[in-house]
Amino acid sequence: MRVYVPLTLSGLAEAHKNGELGPGPLDAYAVTPALREWYVSDDIEELEYAALSRAAQASLRQLAGHPEVARRRVVVAVDVPDGAAVADPDRGLDQSALGEVRVAGPVPLSKAAAVHVDAADAEADITAAAAALGAADQGDDDAQFTVDGAEDHDLMWFGVQEIPQLFG
Numbered sequence: 001m002r003v004y005v006p007l008t009l010s011g012l013a014e015a016h017k018n019g020e021l022g023p024g025p026l027d028a029y030a031v032t033p034a035l036r037e038w039y040v041s042d043d044i045e046e047l048e049y050a051a052l053s054r055a056a057q058a059s060l061r062q063l064a065g066h067p068e069v070a071r072r073r074v075v076v077a078v079d080v081p082d083g084a085a086v087a088d089p090d091r092g093l094d095q096s097a098l099g100e101v102r103v104a105g106p107v108p109l110s111k112a113a114a115v116h117v118d119a120a121d122a123e124a125d126i127t128a129a130a131a132a133l134g135a136a137d138q139g140d141d142d143a144q145f146t147v148d149g150a151e152d153h154d155l156m157w158f159g160v161q162e163i164p165q166l167f168g
Contacts, residue, residue: 001030001079001080001081001082001083001084001085002030002031002048002051002077002078002079002113003028003029003030003051003077003078003079003080003085003101003103004028004029004030004051004052004054004055004075004076004077004078004116005021005026005027005028005055005075005076005078005103005107006027006028006029006055006056006057006058006059006061006062006073006074006075007021007059007062007074007075007076008059008062008063008066008069008070008072008074009069009070009072009074009117009166009167010066010069010070010167011062011069011074012074012076012115012117012163012166012167013167015076015109016109016163016164016167018109019108019109019110020106020107020108020109021076021078021106021107021109021112022105022106022107023105023106024103024104024105024106024107025102025103025104025105026102026103026106026107027058027100027101027102028055028078028085028100028101028102028103029051029052029054029055029058029099029100029101030051030085030087030099030101031044031047031048031050031051031099032087032098032099032100032101033087034087034097034098034099035047035050035051035054035098035099038095038098050099051099052075052077052116052155053151054098054099054100055075055099056073056075056116056150056151056155059073059074059075060073060126060129060130060133060147060150061133063126063130064130064131064133064134067130070123070167071123071126071127071130072117072118072120072122072123072126073117073118073126073150073155074115074116074117074118074166075115075116075117075155076109076112076114076115076116077112077113077114077115077116078107078111078112078113079111079113080103080107080111084103084104085101085102085103086101086102086104087100087101087102088100088102109160109163110160112160113160114157114158114159114160115157115158115159115160115162115163115166116155116156116157116158117155117156117158117166118153118155118156119153119156122150122153125149125150125152125153126150126153128146128149129146129147129148129149129150131146132144132146132147133147
């Protein structure tokens with residue numbers, strides 16, 4: 001099963017140093033039944049992109065909580081055994097939890113399929129979006145517009161062997 005783990009660049013550097021994502025439990029995103037129902041598509045690539053996008057939103061939330069880290073969203077695509085990632089059944093239909101899963105333990109970085117990271121030219125918009133997140137959560141439409149602007153930037157794909165170059 002492919003899961004998408006939201007991180008920051010400093011979190012990715014730590015995972016690279018330790019050789020694993022963890023310790024568990026890890027919050028991640030995947031193609032869950034609720035995500036399938038919400039997205040209304042049978043195209044697995046579209047569904048995986050939706051899960052990746054949800055993870056990118058979670059990465060933005062991590063950035064908002066840590067103003068000292070580089071303002072670039074990071075998502076690691078990891079393959080875990082079926083059943084290793086579990087959705088909370090009590091939150092299955094909660095709009096804010098679509099695609100959300102939990103992986104119980106640490107995951108070796110060797111199980112990563114790819115890393116997705118914002119380009120450097122996205123930093124200004126990501127910085128603004130992270131700063132506006134609290135106000136957007138409180139219903140401020142202008143702040144939500146700023147947060148939505150982060151989604152105008154597609155995350156770039158990197159091979160696992162390129163991880164050291166991302167923070168080096």
